[in-house]
Amino acid sequence: MEIREATPDDWPAIWPFLHTVVAAGETYTLPVDLGEDEARAMWMLDPPGATFVAVEGGRVLGSAKSGPNHRGPAAHVSTASFMVDPAAAGRGVGRALGEHVLAWAAAQGFRCMQFNAVVETNTRAVALWRSLGFEVIGTLPEGFRHPEHGYVGLLLMHRRL
Numbered sequence: 001m002e003i004r005e006a007t008p009d010d011w012p013a014i015w016p017f018l019h020t021v022v023a024a025g026e027t028y029t030l031p032v033d034l035g036e037d038e039a040r041a042m043w044m045l046d047p048p049g050a051t052f053v054a055v056e057g058g059r060v061l062g063s064a065k066s067g068p069n070h071r072g073p074a075a076h077v078s079t080a081s082f083m084v085d086p087a088a089a090g091r092g093v094g095r096a097l098g099e100h101v102l103a104w105a106a107a108q109g110f111r112c113m114q115f116n117a118v119v120e121t122n123t124r125a126v127a128l129w130r131s132l133g134f135e136v137i138g139t140l141p142e143g144f145r146h147p148e149h150g151y152v153g154l155l156l157m158h159r160r161l
Helices: 008-024 036-043 093-107 123-131
Strands: 002-005 050-056 059-068 077-084 112-119 135-146 150-160
Touching (some): 008 036, 008 050, 008 059, 008 077, 077 093, 093 123, 112 135, 123 150
Parallel strands (some): 077 112
Antiparallel strands (some): 002 050, 050 059, 112 150, 135 150
């Protein structure tokens, strides 16, 4: 699997699985009816941020974006978001993207990475981020309305780079 910076030509491969994941309403604090233009503007970042794709055999299996989480005196704090095509789940795509983004953020001079809203019922993601050195530093109780579990917590996760 190759991880590389995304180009505008990658968007047609990213959008179908991004749309599927967001429309499920289980893991992202985004409107389930998020439109393609808004999604593209949100996902395909300009510097100082960057967007990446995980590609295997010419197929985009997942994508990540990373950049500053804050501005001004807190601009040294990075953040990231990850989407894996559900058809590629369990193949290590999220881990490969996570490791790549952590290395990229450190190389850019960020001092830490903060995830603002990890849905606590997304146990696979929580376990992955913990295995990559993230800690839960806070929970927003009932911060997310899950379609199956009702109101669940949003985790604030942090890792030094």
